[in-house]
Amino acid sequence: MTHFTKRRGERTVTFTKPPAVLCASTVVGDMEEGGPLHGKFDVVLTDDTWGELSWEKAECKMFEHAVRLTLEKAHMDTDSLHCMLGGDLLNQLVSANYAARQLSVPFLGLYSACSTMSEALLIGAMLVDGGYLGNAMCVTSSHFSTAERQFRYPLEMGTTSPPTAQRTVTGTGAVLIGSERVAVHPSMLSGVHITGGTLGKVVDLGIKDMANMGAAMAPAAADTIVGHLKDMGRAVSDYDLIVTGDLGKFGSEMLQDLCLQQGVDLLNRHRDCGVLIYSEQQKLDCGGSGAGCSSTVLAAHLLPELEKGTYRRILFLATGALMSPGSSQQGESIPGIAHAAVLERMN
């Protein structure tokens, strides 16, 4: 663990005994399965209500199911889970809270919009490394139909989206982390650890277009990346990948520019989960978004690739647009935030 005597403005932590990533699960919709990551998800819904009476209830079921599946992979029951951390995009975090009710586990509700997954990983890793929790389930979800209803227009209206729009991912990603001393079962990931992270700041360059989330989030992502590298005394080349959550195509270009302006060339190391999850053929504008975008790509793709050794060190920054219909109606711009976690293959 780091010592508390940070230099002024520093916001990065590192772990001397990095918490291990134990296992992970995903539940996604058919659109996500239809993209480049097909075959990598644990559960694929063919009906996005999953037999429930509303999309919101379906999202809650996805949240609960991903957690149960992850526990199953770890041969654990809910009583041996020390804490669940996470959230979703719905008002009052209803998916997470109703899932937590069903699971009856200690729960820390978090909200930083689509940056919630890295916030959960970062807080979870500090609490595990500090010895307060033996294990922690970090989990976030989003659902295309619940998000459209809450943040944009009723789907029944059939509104078209502008070219900068992104599609909210229907998906839940759950990642169990823990002290390495926990027994490892064959189905569990091995060798992947969270070695540190950087706390995000809320950054706002004045974007007001609710159909251009990538542009609203890119400044926060740039701020965290530049801050992280500075705090760590590292270069972009020290990472195999720098992965943002859901900037999409347009936001990714903006990120490159914003980083360059601050003297950081992202080289060819930048990837975005929102770009990775859908293919060009799916014609989904600028890509995916949502709290479940980064968590499902992490759980289904990035973690397995880290385990295989394809990558050794990834800076994972889920990116959040703190978009609020109410604030937008009052003329406010959309601030962004990006928390970062360092994921490494060790040994």
Place this chain on the structure above:
Amino acid sequence: MTHFTKRRGERTVTFTKPPAVLCASTVVGDMEEGGPLHGKFDVVLTDDTWGELSWEKAECKMFEHAVRLTLEKAHMDTDSLHCMLGGDLLNQLVSANYAARQLSVPFLGLYSACSTMSEALLIGAMLVDGGYLGNAMCVTSSHFSTAERQFRYPLEMGTTSPPTAQRTVTGTGAVLIGSERVAVHPSMLSGVHITGGTLGKVVDLGIKDMANMGAAMAPAAADTIVGHLKDMGRAVSDYDLIVTGDLGKFGSEMLQDLCLQQGVDLLNRHRDCGVLIYSEQQKLDCGGSGAGCSSTVLAAHLLPELEKGTYRRILFLATGALMSPGSSQQGESIPGIAHAAVLERMN
């Protein structure tokens, strides 16, 4: 710090070098100043828009102001604040997020409804005790007029409230905690520490009445109190006070009964911030509620009384009703959650 080898089902942490409560500030409305705690708040608004164009913008300003005032008391600037943790009741945590934008400090957004203050204290204390942060600003707010608009009816309708209703407190409470090695200034609190805490679970006994939040939260509060005492091997008499956030009069009675059913007699030690903040003469039904209820009563009343030595040890449980208008419209009941922090006068 505690060791990670918890027994099954345990959810309590204790600190060997308990983080210190350094100072605190409050901003409240005139109704709160008109109650039994008058004269104890730092800033009292006479106009609940505070010169802003909307109640939401006013709440954001209150949030930011309480943080700045607390930093001022600590003779600190924003650059030396390691992290802000907290939230509010508004969708997408707009008060907290827009305040975090203005302050430009690392920010961890939390949401557990009106239990957010004890969630912030608990996470903040673990991160300070663990050495990840040198200091942390824990802060929550609520505002009568923004809450009514979002959760109930437009104020312009002039709806009357049933006897079980509580009034959302217009207030922000900010509490700065830190490693004790931080220099102490005369205006700062002394001797008050966070010595441990218990993670809350989401509990739901099926209450569906949105005007009876106390009943929705009481089961979660009982669950955390009973769990805490069991984990710690302590009795109610080991605490001078057990303080809940905003159960109100009716919820407080229910809490006593629920605890008794589980073999725990709260004796005369239970207090509720929602009951403490308004007087009978104010005729505000069952009392106060809201994320700012517990945080302002803590900052303006409980912490100073701990410092004076009136109390030596308090179990502080902000209590949250995870009420969602959307879920209620879909027939869901209202789950509750209560995180707990142990506050002690040491030396």
